[in-house]
Amino acid sequence: MSHKLTTQDVHVWYGSFHALKGVTLSVKPNTVTAFIGPSGCGKSTFLRLFNRMNDYIEGFHMGGEIIIDGRNIYGKRILVEELRKEVGMVFQKPNPFPKSIYDNVVYGLQIQGINDKHVLEEACETSLKQAALWNEVKDNLKKSALALSGGQQQRLCIARTLAVKPTMILMDEPASALDPISTAKIEELILELKSQYTIVIVTHNMQQAARISDRTAFFYLGELIEYDKTVNIFTNPKEEKTQSYITGRFG
Amino acid sequence: MKRKERFVEALLAFSGGLTILTTLGILIVLLIESIAFFNEVSIVEFLTDTQWTPLFADKHYGILALVSGTILTSFIAILVALPIGLSIAVYLNEYAHPRMRQIVKPVLEILAAIPTVVYGFFALTVVTPFLQGFIPGLSGFNSLSPGIVMGIMIIPFISSMSEDALYAVPKSLREASYGMGATRFQTAFRVLIPAASSGIIVSVILAISRAIGETMIVAVAAGQQPRLTLDPLVPVQTITTYIVQVSMGDVEQNSIEFRSIFAAGITLFVFTFVLNTISAKVKRKFQHKYE
């Protein structure tokens, strides 16, 4: 099976700070991959490379190659906006727009110039169902998204991402701001979405990584220390640093 | 020790209290003289007559003739300042390199620091002749040219306040929009401006208030002919210009002509007071939004 995502010797600098030091890994389609490591290890920076969200950060520059679906996404002819439709992102804190639930979900379609009401309404319903939010909000889609609970807001953000029909979804600690019940719902959702999407998730919660991911990558000080099947990482790590981290000796 | 402390505090409080005296002073002065004015001129005439000719033999006191000139010049000013000011704010917030910001912001501040009489000179001697080049019907005094120049003058108000409002929008909303494939343009106009709308509205209201109260640009370049018109090509008179005109002439104090400047003044005060109050209300709402 060919790879969805491949990175080759990726380096990132912010000004003179060397944030990522030569990361090489591959991700297969329809899998969940978890990035773990102590804060500041570069896992979020690495994730944000895949839809080029670091582009606007001052002093950012990178080296190496990132290939998604056979294309170098930092190549000259890539349209960043196109890429971001293919590779959606869910952020750490739920960040709905201060608009209605409906407006939030269809935003991504509207900016592509889709204004057909039927298409938008259908997409809205499908995405909210996929995100397991439809039953809770179907009667007041015009309500402000800010009136939802934190867990609902995050599922709305996932629905909003799904509406654009990406093939890959990046999640940056999507449950870290949520209560345990909402977290469980998000995790369940991730496992369901796996059949249609390739998911890469950054998490600081090792149990979460163990529960939902197929493969896990452990980062430390900007380096990829170990990348393997999740089972292996958590039961039989090859590196001493991984061993120390998963047993809670630092982090 | 204690007594000295209390004395100092009282002195400081008194200094603050002077500002309240100022407000009271303005209200009392405007009211006393206006009441004297309205003893001689009916309020109905003041509000409905379409001519304003207190300095002529055939006296009319229709404030609408001055109000229309005021609104016309202010409207033209906002028409110029809003799109340009808002575009600058978006540009500085979303597109510009930090170094560009460092250059542009002081230049805009300089624009705001130029005395208004100087802007008036610019309107009269540069902008009007320039516009006459392709608007044949434009008279030497008109509302178009001072309106445009006033617009340039208030660009910095709108741009700097709108920029603050845009800046206050949480970064996470910006990222969410970019993350879904929106361009900076789409993000600015579909997410950031709506989210910052109250702050932008405040900036526009304050700019209107500023334009309505502006005196020297219109005094120099708009002419001194009160008339009820929306034609930007002919001479008009604003409320402020009328007050200047009377003050420059030899009008006898305590005469009805003299008192008419207080009636004009209180009209101006009411306009700006209402606008400032609305903007303060909007602002108070806005401050709680992202807390």
Place this chain on the structure above:
Amino acid sequence: MSSRRNRIADRVFKLWAIGCTLIGIIMLGIFLVNIAIDGLGRIDWDFITSLPSRKAEKAGIYVALLGTVWILVLTAIIAIPVGVAAGIYLEEYGKKSRFASILEINITNLAGVPSIIYGILGLEVFVRTFGLGKSVIAGALTLSLLILPIIIVATREALKAVPKTLREASFALGATKWQTVSKQVLPAASGGIVTGVILAISRAIGETAPLILVGAIVYLNKPPQTPLDQYSVLPMQIFNWISRPEQEFSVNAAAAIIILLLVTFVMNGIAIYLRYRWQRKVKW
């Protein structure tokens, strides 16, 4: 593809916005060049030291320039202590009192009152009621009221930037409130206050409208000797020259504008520079 179209819209807007940003700079440029062409040749020592005249080529700005200096000094003497004191009261003392909240709303409102209304106030109160007549002091008092809100707001901003820890440290050593404010907080905030004060004074010397009402006069044969004398100011002289139809007076106006802008820009330049230095130095 829609992405390409969106891209183009983004580019077009960017160009438009750069244009808008440059318009200010371009206008400023056109403006300065125009005035320089008109007026620079007219400026010489005679122009600065001559009295007003009905003949354009003989007229000078001596009286107006000295009048502006008088106004600048008197306004500073009146407005700075009052404005800074009121700012200190609001930020350090009043805070939550009812009086302070009324003051705050009041100052916000005053800041939005058109300058010509201050002229009306000055005319009734200082010129007529106090019997000061058309004197420099009446003009300076009027302009002081006008710039008071600006000084108060600037003082408060500067005081706000001083961290609480500094105050607590001083209190903990047994200092009284006024000792803390005068010996620790004010010096720490002085950079910001000075910047605000300079900007406010520079605003005052550019004002024309309120001074027309309180009686600045153009044709005077000598500058004021005491605060109770009659006076003229530069903006007033400029306004008079602009209002005359003869081309020669327009040249005079341009020349006087150069002098006025010079004063304004120098003051603003100093203020911007001080603020820049202050912001760099103060990294709490």
